[in-house]
Amino acid sequence: MDLSNIGNLMRKTQASIVEKGYFFKNTDLVIAAVGSDGIRVMMESALTARDRVGVQDFVLLENYTSEVAFIENLRKRFKENLIYTYIGSVLVSMNPYKDLEIYTKQHMERYRGVNFYEVSPHIYAVADNAYRSMRTERRDQCILISGESGAGKTEASKKVLQYYAITCPASEHVQTVKDRLLQSNPVLEAFGNAKTLRNDNSSRFGKYMDIQFDFKGAPVGGHIINYLLEKSRVVHQSHGERNFHIFYQLIEGGEEDLLRRLGLEKNPQQYQYLVKGNCPKVSSINDRNDWKIVRKALSIIGFTDDEVEELLNIIASVLHLGNVQYGGEDSGSAYITTETQIKYLARLLGVDGTVLKEALTHKKIIAKGEELMSPLNQEQAASARDALSKAIYGRTFTWLVNKINDSLAFKDDSFNSKNASVIGLLDIYGFEVFQNNSFEQFCINYCNEKLQQLFIELTLKSEQEEYEAEGITWEPVQYFNNKIICDLVEEKFKGIISILDEECLRPGDASDITFLEKLEDTVGGHAHFLTHKLADGKTRKVMGREEFRLIHYAGEVNYNVNGFLDKNNDLLFRNLKEAMCMSENKILTQCFDREELTDKKRPETAATQFKNSLAKLMEILMSKEPSYVRCIKPNDAKQAGRFDEVLIRHQVKYLGLMENLRVRRAGFAYRRRYETFLQRYKSLCPDTWPNWDGRLVDGVSTLVKHLGYKPEEYKLGRTKIFIRFPKTLFATEDALEVRKHSLATQLQSSWKGYSQKTKYRKMRQSAIKIQAWWRGILACRKAKRRREAANTIRRFIKGFIYRHQPRCPENEYFLDYVRYSFLMKLHRSLPKTVLDKSWPTPPPALVEASEQLRKLCMQNMVWKYCKNINPEWKHQLEQKMVASEIFKDKKDNYPQSVPKLFVDTRLNGEDINPKLQQALGNEKMKYAVPVTKYDRNGYKARNRQLLLMANSAIIVEEGKLKQCIDYSSLKGISVSSLSDGMFVLHVTCEDNKQKGDVVLQCEHVIETLTKVAICADKMNSININQGSIKFNVAQGKEGIIDFTSGSELLIAKAKNGHLSVTAPRLNSR
């Protein structure tokens, strides 16, 4: 089962409990002794059986005062590869000396955002806890990793860094920072770590690293402070140890080309500085591989190729310096026997060869203001050379750290470093005891004393003092306070460092031995100090005469004073410094500052510098909330699975773990000032939320009672609340987590409401403003329009009044308007057909123009009409035209005939007798119509046919041609003005053939007469008579037809012998 789910499961359970309103009331459920509370049981049941080997927290040990039980618990767990165990919040870590599968990404996820006790102990839990404290309480944190050399400090610090790099939120920028933070490790380890007897990868410098986080919790930058590099290792290594890794990496891994440029051979045995320990190869180290890693890391951090080249020039030149050999002259002055080295050195360091040579064999003395070059003997020259190597390497290392810091610095201007939260990681050299211990071990062990002091100050001492100050009943725990040893080393005037400095500065021939004597004189009586001379017989056997012993909190160490003064002075002859200041190597020019040459002040000694830097470190650490990782080394042989009880007991003792445990058991896991506590948790109790008005202590008391804390679980001090078990607090934290969500929702909704309301108000205001403006604009426009309209009307009225006057300013608008509107009206209502005679009435001024237009329009329509007329229609119209000219307004039934089309003939071929047709032959008949003929005498009516031929009109009865009237003999035609169909064809009497005028009646009188008039060309010979028609009967005899109007047509012979025709009136006149 995935452990990380347990935390979530717990939270869910608690959430539902909180919902039901009885959270913390049922305290059995949440807070109880181990094994008896529900959640704890549930939680523990989720841990595998393996996790429960021994106890995960020493606080839970039955016999917590027993060292045996303590060691036994460590052993049980170590056997199961459970290397981590807590003492409260302190993590005890055993070095497994083998790779355990507990650092995967899944493991990291399991520890992320989960409370300390919910999962098995792990370095990730410490890292996560520090991270969350930083985020929630906005307090800088530091993780202090201590333990002796090889106990796993550096590994632990790397695990912490990896944890942050993988689990913290990231953006693109942050990713590069993460990479750089991670990659700074292999680089610094290459230049600052070495194989020692204790550890194949021993850090030979102290390192404090700040990781900076932005407000979102993403790592955005870093800063490293380095402490005292063990420079002596550059020129000398004890048997079985090595120089710094980088030398071997370069020689083993460097490409042929590179090595040729650097003048190096692929064999470490060739270099004096690498052969002292007689240990060029180490099975656990792959120099060639590490070289690749370092090269890659350098470029990720941002080193340019040129910078890497210059850096390697320096590393190579150190090796060449080591191979510089001296010969001695009779006078004792040393000379250099290895010219090639000088050649390489001059090139690699970018200095003049002769200057370098002289500086390596002479010493510049200033006597009475004059500079003198005094030759060195062989031994002096060799130590000058080694001093130069150390100086070059040491300063380059510092340059490297600065360079890395540049690349880790967060460069965004918007980011205020004051807003950054910081987690510090301290991985500093552990307590160290060798066969022969020198100045370096003295410094390293002093540093560990200081850290132990800090641990005591921050945990044991301060904790107990606090109980006292807060008036909490408390049973004091005895512990060893190592302040006395710190004072022995660092006290002003009386401390070992002061005495060492004094010997270094004092005129006369001070030496390491005089320093030892001075120590005996000054601190001889100190309980933690001993020398051969001061010791009793038994101790003398294990102490050299040149040694002094310090009884450290972690054990006794004998220090050999040889080299103390030199190392403390850290002297580099002036002329060597001058030579380096002239270097063309860009790194060296930054390392050797010319100002140093003119500065008359004596530089601080190494020990004092170290002391001061430690004091600063303590300040940094004190300002942060610490988390502790206490590393234990299971054996000296770097072997997996070997549990060396003696060695471990020793470490447990000097690390003060037992005292730590006792204080922890007796004390309270957590304390906070009332205001902080109340501020954080007040939302969990209705009485304290949102504000508590009374005394803080009462508020806190109300709050914890509401939460259901049992009396033995907490105490109220003067200014703080003390909570005994972490789980009580964690349960409260979980409740807060749940509460926060609902608070956040509330806040969000009120904020959303508020912001929406503000937005709405703003919008409303804007709308009103816009509306007002718009209305204003509209009103202005309307007013303007009205004004214009009034003006127009006024102008119009005036124009109307003056309309009959000649054009003048008063009426011109009106007249134009009338004209315009008439034309527009005309344009809209032009007649569409020739028959449409409508036309708008023009204004007086346009009468003439209107008439013209009307004519034009008509012409145009006529023209268009005519253009579209076909020949038949034309013919028809021509006939109609003739009819119109003859009959219009003259004969009553004319109008009825107008709409009736004239036809070509009223009789077809079959209507006419074939005989007659034959008689007529080819002559073309133009028109034929049935008619009624009235006899001239008796007026008898007879049916006849009237045929119009080309030259004559023929009257036919059946097949008989009755009468043929030549058109030339047709004198005229008479009709009445009434609606009858009577007509008389008058013929010339001279023509004998003719029988007199012919009286005919025809239905289609208008058509027939029109045809006759056209065929005979007698348009002007048709008489329309009123009343009566006279006609020739024969030889001077006359007949008369009288026409009267009546209701219907009546044709009869009247008594007076006239033919009387009564015709109806169709059209009233």
Ligand SMILES: Nc1ncnc2c1ncn2[C@@H]1O[C@H](COP(=O)(O)OP(=O)(O)O)[C@@H](O)[C@H]1O
């Ligand atoms: N957690 C661990 N898992 C596996 N090996 C470890 C672990 N911690 C330390 N080691 C081994 O122990 C060696 C020494 O550890 P290191 O951290 O360098 O010690 P220190 O910095 O305390 O001197 C490492 O090189 C590694 O081989």
Ligand SMILES: [Mg+2]
């Ligand atoms: Mg280390």
